[in-house]
Amino acid sequence: MSSFFDTKIEFLKGVGAQRAELLNKELGIFTYGDLIEYYPFRHEDRSKFHYIRDLNEEMPAAQIKGRLTSIETIGSGHKQRLIANFQDATGNMELLWFQGVNWFLKSLRINGEYIVYGKPTMFGGRFSITHPEIELINPAKDQSGYFMPVYSLTEKLRKKFIDSKLIASWQKNLLQIADPYISETLPKEIIEKYRLVPKNISLWWLHAPKNYDELHQSHRRLKFEELFYNQLKLISLSLVRKNEYSGQVFNQAGLITDFVSNHLPFELTGAQKRVLTEIYQDLKSGKQMNRLVQGDVGSGKTIVAFISMLAVIEGGAQACLMAPTEILAQQHFTNLKKFGDALGLEVAILTGSSKKKEREKIHTSLLDGSLKILVGTHALLEDIVQFENLGLCVIDEQHRFGVAQRAKLWEKNKNFYPHMMVMTATPIPRTLAMTLFGDLDHSEIDEMPPGRKPIITVHRYDANRLTVFQFMRDELKLGRQIYIVYPLIEESEKLDLKNLQDGYESISRAFPGVPLSIVHGKMKPKDKEYEMQRFKKGETKIMVATTVIEVGVDVPNASIMVIENAERFGLSQLHQLRGRVGRGAEQSYCILITDYKLSKDTKVRLDTMVRTENGFEISQVDLELRGPGDLSGTQQSGLVDLKIANLAKDERILKVAREEAFEVLNVDPKFELPANLPIKNHISKIKNKELSWSKIS
Ligand code: ADP
Ligand code: MG
Numbered sequence: 001m002s003s004f005f006d007t008k009i010e011f012l013k014g015v016g017a018q019r020a021e022l023l024n025k026e027l028g029i030f031t032y033g034d035l036i037e038y039y040p041f042r043h044e045d046r047s048k049f050h051y052i053r054d055l056n057e058e059m060p061a062a063q064i065k066g067r068l069t070s071i072e073t074i075g076s077g078h079k080q081r082l083i084a085n086f087q088d089a090t091g092n093m094e095l096l097w098f099q100g101v102n103w104f105l106k107s108l109r110i111n112g113e114y115i116v117y118g119k120p121t122m123f124g125g126r127f128s129i130t131h132p133e134i135e136l137i138n139p140a141k142d143q144s145g146y147f148m149p150v151y152s153l154t155e156k157l158r159k160k161f162i163d164s165k166l167i168a169s170w171q172k173n174l175l176q177i178a179d180p181y182i183s184e185t186l187p188k189e190i191i192e193k194y195r196l197v198p199k200n201i202s203l204w205w206l207h208a209p210k211n212y213d214e215l216h217q218s219h220r221r222l223k224f225e226e227l228f229y230n231q232l233k234l235i236s237l238s239l240v241r242k243n244e245y246s247g248q249v250f251n252q253a254g255l256i257t258d259f260v261s262n263h264l265p266f267e268l269t270g271a272q273k274r275v276l277t278e279i280y281q282d283l284k285s286g287k288q289m290n291r292l293v294q295g296d297v298g299s300g301k302t303i304v305a306f307i308s309m310l311a312v313i314e315g316g317a318q319a320c321l322m323a324p325t326e327i328l329a330q331q332h333f334t335n336l337k338k339f340g341d342a343l344g345l346e347v348a349i350l351t352g353s354s355k356k357k358e359r360e361k362i363h364t365s366l367l368d369g370s371l372k373i374l375v376g377t378h379a380l381l382e383d384i385v386q387f388e389n390l391g392l393c394v395i396d397e398q399h400r401f402g403v404a405q406r407a408k409l410w411e412k413n414k415n416f417y418p419h420m421m422v423m424t425a426t427p428i429p430r431t432l433a434m435t436l437f438g439d440l441d442h443s444e445i446d447e448m449p450p451g452r453k454p455i456i457t458v459h460r461y462d463a464n465r466l467t468v469f470q471f472m473r474d475e476l477k478l479g480r481q482i483y484i485v486y487p488l489i490e491e492s493e494k495l496d497l498k499n500l501q502d503g504y505e506s507i508s509r510a511f512p513g514v515p516l517s518i519v520h521g522k523m524k525p526k527d528k529e530y531e532m533q534r535f536k537k538g539e540t541k542i543m544v545a546t547t548v549i550e551v552g553v554d555v556p557n558a559s560i561m562v563i564e565n566a567e568r569f570g571l572s573q574l575h576q577l578r579g580r581v582g583r584g585a586e587q588s589y590c591i592l593i594t595d596y597k598l599s600k601d602t603k604v605r606l607d608t609m610v611r612t613e614n615g616f617e618i619s620q621v622d623l624e625l626r627g628p629g630d631l632s633g634t635q636q637s638g639l640v641d642l643k644i645a646n647l648a649k650d651e652r653i654l655k656v657a658r659e660e661a662f663e664v665l666n667v668d669p670k671f672e673l674p675a676n677l678p679i680k681n682h683i684s685k686i687k688n689k690e691l692s693w694s695k696i697s
Helices: 016-028 031-034 102-105 155-161 163-182 188-193 198-206 212-244 253-261 270-283 300-314 327-342 357-365 403-410 431-434 462-477 493-509 525-537 571-578 598-613 615-626 651-666 674-690
Strands: 043-048 063-072 081-088 093-099 111-116 121-123 125-132 132-135 144-150 291-294 318-322 347-350 373-376 390-396 419-424 439-446 456-461 479-487 516-519 540-546 559-564 588-593
Touching: 016 155, 031 163, 043 559, 063 093, 063 102, 063 571, 111 125, 111 456, 121 318, 125 479, 125 571, 132 403, 132 598, 144 212, 144 516, 163 198, 188 479, 198 212, 212 431, 253 300, 253 327, 270 291, 270 300, 291 300, 291 651, 300 318, 300 390, 300 419, 300 431, 318 327, 327 347, 327 373, 327 479, 327 525, 347 357, 419 462, 431 571, 431 598, 431 615, 456 525, 456 598, 462 559, 559 571, 571 588, 598 615
Parallel strands: 093 125, 291 419, 291 439, 318 373, 318 390, 347 373, 390 419, 456 588, 479 540, 479 559, 516 540, 559 588
Antiparallel strands: 043 144, 063 081, 063 111, 081 093, 111 132, 121 125
């Protein structure tokens, strides 16, 4: 059955060897199966024809039938262009070409009847379309309206005249012969319950819909299918772990009680307590924990991690905490050491810059079990780092770590996999969390420690910089400290550095006598750390930096965050940066400085920042603006690989698909019931394709 879809694409009517090679190289399409699964990313409504009289500038595109009444070239050389006059019964307009002038001049016919398609714009009181699609009206051909699928293409393909129309025609050729081979992938019961269209029809209605309703029905079905299998995979992954991977039992809370009642300098928030209970339940369950702890910047995740470690340590095991940067590891170490000292527990730090002697000492004391808590960076992953008994791994700021690294930590213990706790401050919309971390249990610290004043966020233009400087001087006089952040343009580190250094110089001139720090990615970790420490101790008053300070850094006395070229930052980055202030008792400010010229999206980003401090609201806007693929870290996870579902829009379908996936796995985890045969078959097909659903996500 599958052999039909393995047929090489060159054998499809209309393709041939040469184009097949282009499809291989440019789009990764090798077989019939690849082509049919090459989905259009949008459709253009060509079902209607417009009259010239009815055009307006708001239309994204219009399709018009009419006659070419004149064609002329204007200008010469580079500036040469072709202008045609096009008219229908209701009026006339211009068609414009800047490229391919000679070709069009030769092939267009004066007085020919054409169908024209493109975006109408108004110029000098007349409508025009630049580089329209244009086709002679041909009574022998069916040119009645339709919905045209638009496929993503490359420049090379376009040069060889492989466009969406051509691909759509191949899809039709293929569908005609493929129909009997397309097997249903969803159980009948689900199809009926949600009134989904069958698989074969959904493919017809995707590649060649006749109207909106067909398209909509097709989308509904294919999205459901995609999300259903995504959830089936994640949920079964987590079930496999729960059923097959035992965990060490840690069920003593004496140390926790001692710490919380005698040494903790504040009262835990309700959310922290709730999350700790969830973690404790896992630790004593006898199953390996895999838990995501999500909490906005400043919600107090570190202390939750530390308290969890205490249960493990009391049970005779060790814990580690891995952070993505040296600065963060150092800061975690400083905090945890303070707590550890109070309880007489040994805490150490291991990073790329640890000296040989320290390393050796750490290696030995890990092995003999005397070292209880190890904090560090990627250095923790090295094979030489071996524990006597690693009971709990905490990973901070998960999105900076790859999946393989999580897996590596698993292997650090002999008899049991260690319990895993992943902490993230990146607010992830629920839909994304479900697809990205659907295999992890999920805890949320959704409450801030008391007494935090809301941060005042404002947007200022470059031209107001002097006023901003004056405000900064006033705050400095009150004893506050300030961050000034410059963007990082990855294409040109040199330019970045120049940008930063220029900034640094102008700040030194504007604030004579004020001690400054500068921190950027090119500095040695040791020097960075040194500068950070000076700022933390209050020896310097202004920290000029790139986004290296983005995550986690904690300096309570710093109450002002100035972000230069704020238009160049993404929303979640702005939110993370703002999270650096507002940690102390003073009123904090975030000042976003931009150019006058701002795109629509940038305005939305800035307005959102000014309007709200709620990380989830911000992440939702971010998701809508950028689409899920761009949210930090999701690409590398490889888990959110959705072709048709849109996480920003399809939350309802996702929820239902998840429920159904749970239901199926509950009743028939191995898909042995006849009703679930379509699932069984489809999964074995997917498995052949991607080798395996590996046990470790
Ligand atoms: P994040 O979740 O961003 O990692 P941290 O763990 O760094 O936040 O905590 C931010 C600050 O809040 C730290 O200074 C921490 O000591 C403090 N903190 C944490 N929990 C509480 C609490 N319940 N009450 C008061 N302060 C707290
Ligand atoms: Mg943190």
